Amino acid sequence: MGDTVGTASTLFSEEEKTELLEDGPKKLGPPRDERQPSESSPKFSENMVTLILPTEWDLPVNLAPSLNDAGLANKVSNEVKTARPQPLDLDLDLDLDLEAMQMVKPEDLELVVIPSAHEHRRPPMAGATVAPAIVPENIAPEPDLPPFRPLIPLNTYPPIWAQTRQEVCETFEWFRSYQGGVYFNNDIAKGYLLSAFGARRDAFKHDGRLIISHGGGRAASIHSEKGQSSLRPAEDQKSDDKSVRALLKACREKRPIALVIDDRYALFPYDLSALGVTYAVLGFYMIVEAWEKLISDEAEYETDRTGARSVVKYKFAFQWCERQGEPWWLSQSGKAEELDLDEDAPPVKVGEVDDLREEEDSDPTDVTSTECDQCGKGSPQVYSEGWWMASFYLIIGNGCLYQIQPSSRRAKLEADNIFKTYQEEANSGQLVFKRWPLRAVAERFSPTISRTMLENLTMSYVGGTDNTVPFDKAPSAVVMSRKLIQDRISQALDRDTEFNEVLTAAYMEKQKMAFHSDEEVGLGPLVAGLSLGSPAMMHFRLQKKHDKERQQRGILMSFTLRHGDVFVMDGLDVQKYYEHTVVPTNFRIAATARSINASTAATPTEPALSGPHKSHT
Ligand SMILES: O=C(O)CCC(=O)C(=O)O
Incomplete structure (x- = not known):
């Protein structure tokens, strides 16, 4: 087979729905990063940011251990032991050395606490009404705080x-909690917000690769009713409080969780405010330990300060998922010399909406430009790529799934242009576009019946036929x-493919493509x-022959494919073990x-990539 192209499916008219469900520019192109990928990572382009993301709904539970660096895991485990009075019965597979834990004195844990920093960081907004201070009676004085440390400027x-x-909540699907600090869905914790002061033994260690935080709600809070404000004291957290339960489950099942900080998070030693950044996603972490702690007024900053009461709180140790590479806040220091900050314009921020009409005269296919779409300044660090990638490693078989999403307006315009051209052509x-019968249907029924079926199928499909x-x-x-697909793969995976x-x-x-595998002779x-x-959900499950017990017959991974996304299945094992x-x-x-190997591929009369299992319904 030479270079061929298959096109198929139903013709559609002007009237048919073409509306895009645009998601807005939520993710930025990766900052240029000089680091080398870790040995365990596959070879990636140095310009990409790789995130290990579990899927939106389902994370295979045995994927998680491979996400963390073993050396760091040991260190973390040791440090965490110093901070926890007693383990929770979580049935964790972490090989805890409880005896050693008892021997380490809590004061050996070096804490990095930056107190009161938020007051210095965040001037009141111009024109903002400042709420009157509420001073409920009998509040214990704030504990003495360690001295203020200046924040390190960020260059990226x-x-x-x-x-x-x-x-954040409208655009970052890992944190959709408008009020609470923990975002969870169906009992699965997905995002965690770090804000303001931690408790005394909270920590930001190993350059942020280990974070200890207390979370899960029931903190002291101020309530207002009928114009009267009152302080509601902190209460004991319980293991079946919804957010605590979801965090404990994430820990037990080793599911990664996204950590988000705001500019008041006192332990982050860098200056977000100077960049006008209020919320930043740190990245993905595993909860490697969890424990409960009795917190008294004297011991913690954020406690029940109405009296001398102690409350039970849950503490969580989050460990950086190493396959993300180096944390972004570290890569900035090396960049300072190379980057002329005067030339560098702020990139598009989360939630800003593109107005595509303004760009009508521009050539949307010109993706080589390094201009910032917002201000027109050159911004090669951010805009030369204009996409964002997440990687998902297979748990069974060798292979990886990559989701490459457009992040710049230019990259989105390129997708718009192709979408429009498809419809015009x-x-x-x-x-x-042509309708194709289901092969199984055509074989089992007479042609007349299968033609009737075709009316319903509106199949979009071809490979190696008319x-x-x-x-x-x-x-x-x-x-x-x-x-576009080849370019993205070359940029993101550093692989030249034709x-x-x-x-x-x-x-x-209401149409979809049923579960199938692309496993065909000659497939690259x-x-x-x-x-x-329109967006689509793509689900993966194991093929029946590899899941005889049917124990994992359910969906293992799910992805939301959006306009302009390039989704890559890398490795023949993806097709061998899974169906999508x-x-x-x-x-x-x-x-x-x-890529179809011409010498081994199916004959032209047999659609090379169709199979009885591949059907459009
Ligand atoms: O519609 C899609 O994005 C995927 C189609 C598909 O599964 C295939 O061609 O094998």
């Missing part, structure tokens, strides 16, 4: 940041898709798809690129 923006909590007849044309004759939407097959699928409302290790239009389904929310086009 956090990869994900925002100015308001609303922006389909309308003009240059691109013929619709197949060489790339030089292919509709430009397909050519552009292949180029795909020789592109399958384009169009999904109308990379399969990469560009998503256009794609369920769009509405009208959507997907271009999936593959």
